[in-house]
């Protein structure tokens with residue numbers, strides 16, 4: 001079998017167009033604020049992309065750039081000021097933060113009504129209880145891509161490799177909401193290849209380059225690769241590198257029915273889902289019905 005590549009870029013572009021078409025229906029232009037601490041090059045690229053796509057969606061972008069040695073209090077004060085700013089509907093703190101900062105305390109400072117990354121205790125609790133709320137962006141993107149490939153996910157066995165708060169755990173709850181039978185695997189799971197072979201939908205969120213091999217994949221399965229890993233690419237010249245996922249893409253294509261590439265799979269959906277959450281948060285804060293996107 002030669003797997004069909006799931007085009008995350010195209011799905012994300014479609015979602016962003018739908019969001020942009022709904023922005024003008026709100027009484028006030030939605031605003032998304034991004035807080036970036038330090039000068040990590042990868043984070044700077046993400047933030048630049050977010051700012052550009054926020055403008056393209058017809059939203060206001062607010063950036064708060066703090067130095068790498070910003071104090072805990074400075075970051076908390078920045079978030080508190082954004083909580084008070086009525087033009088700001090969504091707040092995203094770009095992770096990871098420099099190691100001297102208490103990430104959990106900073107996330108906890110975000111007003112849950114503006115928690116477009118879906119990471120506060122309130123958002124996590126709403127998800128756990130199956131109540132409406134702002135859902136984490138990357139796992140939401142995974143569900144959308146799986147539905148785009150397979151349609152109804154009811155009854156499918158979804159195996160999620162990784163149990164982080166950012167990806168694995170919320171992904172498990174979101175696939176459960178789609179009536180999947182969900183199994184979560186992690187570093188202590190025994191016989192991971194065999195477990196993966198039982199998956200109709202396999203979510204890889206580990207952070208280990210090309211760890212998941214083609215022989216681990218059930219024929220015809222839908223493989224969503226969240227991992228972003230940089231590896232050496234001597235074929236592109238000395239010192240060159242390239243991005244790969246947690247799945248060995250070439251090998252997996254032999255068995256999978258559908259597979260997301262890296263880059264161009266989950267990554268673009270993450271930003272599109274962030275804009276979607278900003279639209280939903282803005283509608284809720286402005287007292288109008290949530291647009292369907």
Ligand code: NDP
Nearest residue numbers: 138162163164167186187205206207226227228266267270
């Ligand atoms: P974390 O490091 O927080 O979590 C990794 C998870 O993988 C842990 O639960 C860990 O298990 C598990 N794990 C590690 N080694 C193994 C192994 N050998 N076998 C099975 N499980 C293992 O990572 P994140 O969830 O934050 O991110 C995962 C990947 O996704 C990264 O590459 C990251 O860059 C990428 N990412 C991509 C995004 C996108 O937009 N595309 C957004 C967010 C992340 P244990 O808990 O037991 O330690």
